[in-house]
Amino acid sequence: MTFDYELVGKIGSMALIRKEDNDIDYNIFSRLGAMLRPGMIWVSSGATEIGRLDYMKRIGHELAGNVEQCKADYAAQGQAILMATYRQFISPQYSVRQVLVEHQHFNDPEKREFIRQLLLRCKPQGAVPIVNYNDSVSFEENRRMELMNLRGEGAHHVVECVDNDETAAVICTLVRARRLVILSSVDGIYADPTDPSTRVPEISGKDAQEVIAGIEHLQQSCVGASRPGANGARAKLEFIKEPVAMGTTVYIAHARHRLDDILSGNAPCTRIGVR
Helix, strand or coil: CCCCEEEEEEECHHHHEEHHHCEECHHHHHHHHHHCCCCEEEEECCHHHHHHHHHHHHHCCCCCCCHHHHHHHHHHHHHHHHHHHHHHHCCCCCEEEEEEECHHHHHCHHHHHHHHHHHHHHCCCCEEEEEEECHHHCCHHHHHHHHHHHHHCCCCCCCCCCCHHHHHHHHHHHHCEEEEEEEECCCCCECCCCCHHHECCEEEECCHHHHHHHHHHHHCCCCCCCCCCCCHHHHHHHHCHHHHHHCCEEEEEECCCCHHHHHHCCCCEEEEEEC
């Protein structure tokens, strides 16, 4: 199996936040920055939540009004902070490039290929791409209408990508990455979502078909999500099926752990892939 990228990683919004302090968790950014290097693509949530916290610090209260508009306003404010923080902690010898994407970029073959080529150029040019969904210019009603039209036109495979777990899986498939790491606020996938002691350490099989069967079996016990608006473990497992079918090994782990420890098996996680 030939892979064009070593790793695609994703981190969720709440993993970047010290919720008890309503502030950014700079320790997480510092740990990530020390490990990110060319040959990795990093999909980062967080712009909307970071923008919300920043707005509250400056004004003293949250925005009121239309939820979609508030989300766009927060995302526009948070994007600059998110990228500045990554730039602060990633080694200065590497370039850092922001790539803002929307569903339409992956559902259009020409746009999809353009993004693929952009990402492939990053590695030899010594750059680390930081990818995020462009919430500041996208709203749900319009997005769902566009997706419905695509399906009505008979599009073979339509992606939404507003969930960055899906965005990471789509990019992983796009660039043929050897590994996909999804970082969140839990240590992996739990057989009982209310009991961390039921963490599933591995879903494996002799081939991709057997692994996907194991994924679908585990999905039956996955309900709920970590926060309102999140899709939870069931969706994560659904999104990773295509990368697994391609030969990618997937790791789902807590953001407090170092990437090297997760990949080497020295940190708790759920590892998913062919033996």
